Amino acid sequence: MSRADLLQQEMGLGPAWRPRAGWFEQHPAQLPSHAPEAGTEQAAMAAAPAEPEPPHTGDAIMAMPRETAPAVPPPAEIAAAATAQPEPAFAPEPLRAEVRVESAQLDWPQLQSQVAGCQDCRLCETRTQTVFGRGNPQARWMLIGEAPGENEDRQGLPFVGRAGQLLDNMLQAAGLDREKDVYIANVLKCRPPGNRNPAPDEIAACNGYLLQQIRHIQPTLIVALGRFAAQTLLETEDSIGRLRGKVHRYQGVPLVVSYHPAYLLRNQPDKAKAWQDLLLAHKVFRQAAN
Ligand code: URA
Numbered sequence: 001m002s003r004a005d006l007l008q009q010e011m012g013l014g015p016a017w018r019p020r021a022g023w024f025e026q027h028p029a030q031l032p033s034h035a036p037e038a039g040t041e042q043a044a045m046a047a048a049p050a051e052p053e054p055p056h057t058g059d060a061i062m063a064m065p066r067e068t069a070p071a072v073p074p075p076a077e078i079a080a081a082a083t084a085q086p087e088p089a090f091a092p093e094p095l096r097a098e099v100r101v102e103s104a105q106l107d108w109p110q111l112q113s114q115v116a117g118c119q120d121c122r123l124c125e126t127r128t129q130t131v132f133g134r135g136n137p138q139a140r141w142m143l144i145g146e147a148p149g150e151n152e153d154r155q156g157l158p159f160v161g162r163a164g165q166l167l168d169n170m171l172q173a174a175g176l177d178r179e180k181d182v183y184i185a186n187v188l189k190c191r192p193p194g195n196r197n198p199a200p201d202e203i204a205a206c207n208g209y210l211l212q213q214i215r216h217i218q219p220t221l222i223v224a225l226g227r228f229a230a231q232t233l234l235e236t237e238d239s240i241g242r243l244r245g246k247v248h249r250y251q252g253v254p255l256v257v258s259y260h261p262a263y264l265l266r267n268q269p270d271k272a273k274a275w276q277d278l279l280l281a282h283k284v285f286r287q288a289a290n
Pocket of ligand 1: 145146147152186262
């Protein structure tokens with residue numbers, strides 16, 4: 001199955017979705033009158049059931065070490081579609097307080113073991129294990145989700161449930177291999193009981209770990225998945241609807257906001273918007289990598 005077919009299948013939009021000239025310009029999501037999405041992301045995320053992850057079959061691109069990597073072109077159809085995107089609008093970078101890093105900068109194994117033994121908030125009492133991250137620590141794309149769910153807590157890996165399956169498929173459709181081309185982490189390293197929302201003090205307690213992960217990985221591009229990741233990284237309370245479609249910066253690194261995959265499982269029509277976000281991410285990546 002071609003990437004385009006896989007994409008259509010994944011988007012749940014059928015063959016009519018096949019990209020054609022002018023599609024993006026004509027898509028309702030591109031029109032100024034397009035209604036903002038309903039604010040049901042949280043509910044959808046809490047309700048998303050968990051299932052095992054499918055095997056990976058994606059083609060790898062952009063996995064080369066930073067020093068040697070040329071500007072590897074994405075698959076032709078992705079490149080063409082990304083090029084058809086309007087020029088990315090850079091959001092003004094907010095003035096920030098000095099970044100908080102509670103502990104000294106640790107090396108990667110030290111950071112992993114500090115996270116594994118963390119008792120900085122109440123979530124350590126209910127977790128099975130911490131979920132540090134997954135993928136290639138040399139990757140140039142970094143995806144940041146919210147918090148481990150039940151499956152992630154059991155397996156110790158992020159995005160292994162149904163939401164992870166959707167994420168894998170979308171990455172694959174975009175020509176990215178989840179193990180080689182991206183590093184995936186969460187705002188919280190421990191599962192909030194019952195998949196409730198992360199509490200502000202839990203986010204604050206965990207924030208230094210994420211910051212250190214980002215500093216180690218030095219991604220070319222960050223994709224924030226869902227409102228908790230976006231709001232935490234951008235230190236804003238703006239909705240996903242307001243944050244997506246623009247290029248933000250986190251510590252100087254371009255950051256694109258998209259929907260959380262668990263939300264997309266419940267809100268199929270917004271998958272098309274998530275695909276636009278991925279195309280924007282591709283475009284920004286290519287600009288930043290050059
Ligand atoms: N949702 C997230 O935000 N992260 C995971 O690891 C799993 C589900």
